[in-house]
Amino acid sequence: MKRPVATPEKNTAGSGQLIALREAHQRNEIMPLRPEWFERIEVNLSAAQRRASSLGGRRTVKKQWQAAWLLRAIQVIDLTTLAGDDSPGRVRRLCAKARNPLRHDIVEALGLSPGEIRTGAVCVYPSMVSVAVAALAGTGIPVASVATGFPAGLTPLPQRLAEIRYAVDQGADEIDIVIHRAHVFAGNWQAMYDELVQMREACRHAHMKAILATGDLKTLTNVYRASMVAMMAGSDFIKTSTGMEAVNATLPVSLIMARAIRDFHALTGFKVGFKPAGGIRKAKDALDRLVLMKEELPHEWLEPDLFRLGASALLTDIERQIEHYLTGRYSAANRHAMA
C-alpha cells in the first residue's frame, strides 16, 4: 500500500556537491473506493471545537517569527477573484498583485530579493483563465480555475466535465471542482466517488482541488467521510469551501480535514494538500491555520505544495501587519497596492 518515493536531488543551497535524499511528493492517484476506511469514523464535535479553540491560546508567534510566518502565509495564498463582475482588467490587476504582493520598500527592508515572495496561485473563473495565463507568463505562478458548475455543482455531469476540459485547455494548472453535496447526505459514496474519478481524469496533468462545501455538509463526520472519498478519487488537494456557503473554513472543519489527510497518508503513503478557503480575512486567521497545520501534520504541509489559503482580502491585512513589524506603527490599507 505504501509508496514512499525517494528521489535523489541536487541540494542547491549547499556546496553544490551534496546529494540529499528526500521523499518526493508524488501526485495522489485514483484508488478503489474503500468505505470501510471511513464509514465507522464518527467525529466528536465538542472535542474538535475544544481543540480548535484552545489552539489559539496554546500557540502564538511574535516579532520576526511572526513576520516569517506571515510571509509564508503570502506564499500559500490562492489569490482569488470569483465575482460576476470579473473582467480581464480586474484579473490582470490581481495577477500583478500576485507577482508583487508586497511593496518594494517592505521587501527591501526585510532583506529579501524583488520577486522572491509571490502568492501560491491565482484563482479565477474558467473564462478568465487565458487572461491570467498571459498575465503570469514566465513567473511560474500557477493559474487555478474553478469548474464543475461552481459554486453549486448542480449542472449536468457532461457540462461539468466539459468545463474542466475547457479550463485545462485554456492553460489552467489547477482545477477547483465542487462536489455534489446530495451524494454526501444520502451516504452515496459510490456516486460521489464515480463523479470525482471522472473529474480527476478530465483534469489530466492539472491538479484537482476538491471543494467539499463543508458549510453545506454541516457535520464534521460528513466532512471527514467526504474528505476520504475525495482523496480516494485522486484529489491533489481537498478544500473546505467555495466561499459562497453561509459558513466557511472554520477551524474545527480545518482540523478534521487535516486529520483525514493524515489518516489517508498513513493508509496509502500519498500526500494530499489542504486548502481552507472563505472567511479568512485577517492575518490572525492565516496564522491560526498555519498553527493548525504545524500541530496536526508534518512540516511539509506548511508549504505551497501541500497547503494553500483561498483568500482575496487577506493579503492587505498581512501587508499591514508586516509593515507594523518593520516600523512599529499600525499601518493603513491605502498604503498598500490593491489587487
Next chain:
Amino acid sequence: MNDIRSLMKSMEYGPAPEDAAPVKAWLERHNRRIGHFIGGKFVFAAKSKSFACNNPATGEKLAEISLGTPSDVDAAVAAATKAFASWSKLSGNARARHLYALARQVQKHSRLLAVLETMDNGKPIRESRDIDIPLVARHFYHHAGWAELLESELPGQVPVGVCGQIIPWNFPLLMLAWKVAPALAAGCTVVLKPAEYTPLSAMAFAEICNEAGLPAGVFNIVNGDGSTGAAMVAHDGFAKIAFTGSTEVGRIIRKATAGKAKKLSLELGGKSPFIVHSEADLDAAVEGVVDAIWFNQGEVCCAGSRALVQEGIADRFHDLLKARMEKLRMGDPLDKAIDIGAVVDPVQIENIEARVREGVASGAQIWQPSWAQAAPLKGCFYPPTLFTGVEPASRLAQEEVFGPVIASMTFRTPGEAVELANNTRYGLAASIWSQSLDVAFDTARRLKAGVVWINSTNLFDAAAGFGGYRESGFGREGGREGMMEYLVPAWSKKARALPPSSPLPEPLPQGTSLGGGLDRTMKNYIGGAQARPDSGYSYPVLDAKGRLVSEAGFGNRKDIRNAVEAAHAESHWAGMTGHGRAQVLYFLAENLEARAADFEARLKRLCGVSDAAARREVETSVARIMHYAAWADKYDGAVRAPAANMLSLALNEPFEVLAISAPDEAPLLSLVSLVLPAIAVGNRVVVTPSQRWPLLAGDLYQVLDTSDVPGGVVNFVTGPRDALAKDIAKHDDIACHWYFGTAEGSASVELESAGNLKPTWVNNGKARDWYSPIEGQGREFLFHAVRIKTIWTPFGV
C-alpha cells in the same frame, strides 16, 4: 543567512514571554516578605521564623514567608471569631455585595494574579490566564448568588461557624476560591492556610479583600508548613475543617478531628480512569489525554492518570497519542506557547522519578517524546511520559504519581472497563470516551467516582459539585451541595446533650424468670433470615423498671461482617425504580399500621410509656414511612448547564452498604426515621437497633418480611451499640456510617472511619426530637443517604 529566510524555512514558534515585571514590582513593594493576614492586617514573623518560596522554573527565590505558629493560629481564630458575630448576621444581599466585589477585583487584577500564580507554581501562563483565574472569578460570582439566595433556597440552615481551610499547591488561588467563596456566602468566617510552596496569590487576594472593603477578620491567612496545618486542625475554635490534599494527610486530619464536633470535608487523591471505548473518536480521546494528564504538569488530583483502552483500538490509540506527545512543548511557564511548565518543587521531581523507575522495573513499557530525550531541560521539569502494558497489580496502576505520567492498560469489554476502573481505593473522577450514548451512560452510572466526564475531561464549574467517592474523600465543592458543607440546621446549634445511657446488662443469665410461656429471643436479621449471634451469647432486655422482658443476641464483629456480606449480595434494590421502591415502602407502612396494636403494646411494656405516647410513636412511625415512600421517586438530583452545549447531571447515588447505629430514644420511631431515608434512595443497610430495646427491630423485621422488602436490604445486628459501631467504622466494605449515641461513641466512629475514609454522620451525643418534622425527617436525612455523582456531558453535531 537572512534571519527571516531561515525562520521561514524552520517555521519555528520562537519565544513569546509574558512580562514578569509587574509581579516583580509587586514583590518589591512587599519587600519580598509574605506574612500572615489577621484581622485585616499583615503580620510578619521574624526572619528566623520564615522560609523561602522559590520560582520552580528558575530556582529564583521569590519571597520570605512567615512560618505560622500555634499563637498565630490563635490570633487568626480570634479575629475570625470576632468577625463571625457580625458577618453571619449580615443580610444575604449584603454578603452578596461583598462577594460580587471580590469577583470584580479578581477580574480587574486578573493578569497580575495569573503571572504571580505561574511564577510561584510553575504552571503555564496559558493555564493560569485562561483557566485558573477565570474560574476563580466565576466561583465568587456564583457564590455571591448563593449568599443572596441562601435564606429562600436553603431555609432553616445557618452558618456552621469559623472555618479552618487548608489548601494545596497545585491550584493555589482556585483552591482558595473553592474554599473561601462558599464559606463567606454561607456567613462563615475563615482562616486559610495556603500551601508552603505557593503562598503568593493568597497574599494578593488578601490585598484584594482590603481593596474591596471586606470587613476585617472575615478572611484570614496563616502561612506555614505541615506544623502550622496541624496546629489549625487541633484548634478548638474551628467549627469546620476543609482540606484538599493527599489521602495520607486527609486520614491524619480525620483522626485528629475525631470527636471534636467539627464538620469536615476532604478532597483527596485519585487514580482516575480514562476509558477509551472502541467506538470513541480517537483523536478526541487523544486530545482528552492531553487535558487529563498534561494539564498542570499532571499535578491534578482528578488527573486521568490511568488509561483503559479497548484492546482492538489500543495500538492505533497509542500511536496517535505518541504523535501528539511529539508536538507538546515544555519550557518556561511564562512563555505563552508552552504546554507543560515546571513541576512545583525538586522534591516532586524526585517522587515522579522514583515512581517512573518502579514502573520500568515492573516491566511496563515507557515512552517519552524524542525532544525530551534529545535535550532534557534542567531544573524542575519532567517530560510527558506514557507507560503501556501496565498491569493492575503494578503500583503505577494503583498509586498517584502526581506528575505528567499516564499508565495505560487494555480491556476487552465495556463491563471489564468498569471493573478495572473501579478496581481502586480511590474514586475521585473518571473520563469516558465513546460515540455511543448507551455505552457512555452505562459506564458513567456504574463507575464509582464523584465526577464523571463523558467525551471531555477536567472541566470545572462553580455550579457543579466536585468531590470524591471512597478514599478520595467526602463533601462536595461547588453548587448547592457545596454550600451544604458550610451550613448546619438552625436547631442543631441549640441541641441539648443526651442524658447518659444506662450500661448494657452483662450477656449472662440473670436468674430471674421470663415468666413462662414460649420463649421469644430476638435473633439477628441478616439477608432476610433470622440468624443466631456468632458469639453464642444473649443479653437480657429489661423494661423501663429494670424487669427482665426477653433476651437478644449479643452481636459481635463477625455478625457485622455477615450482615455486610448479605447486604452486598442483595443486588436488586438499588436497581429498582424509585416508583418500585415507593410501592414496597407504602406496603410497609400499611403493614405496620395493621400491627399497630402489637407495637403499641410492646412500647408500653418495654419503655413504660403511656397509651397515648405509644400510639403517637407508632402513628408517627407509619407517617414517617409514608414520608420516605413519597420521596423514593423524587430525590433524583439536579441538572446544570455550565455551557450551551453541555449538561452536568448531579445524580444522587446510594452508597450501596450504609450502616446505622440507632439510638435508644423513641426506639421504633428513631429506627424508622433512620432506616427509611437510607433505603428509600436505594441503600442496603446494616443496623444496630436500640441496644436497650432491640425488640422493636425484632417486631419490625416481621413486618419487613411481609412487605416485599427484599432480604438483605435491611439487616439488624443486636448488641452493644458502641462496640458494634467501632466494628462498623473499621469495616472497609461499608461506605457510610450514621451513628446516634454518645459523644464518646461519635468520636470512636470518626476515628475508626479514617481507615477507608467513609463519610460519617454522628450526633456527638446530642439529642434530636424524632417527632419533629424539622429534626426527624426530610432533606437532611436524604442528603446524608446519598453521594453525589456529577456527570458532565458535552454534546453537539
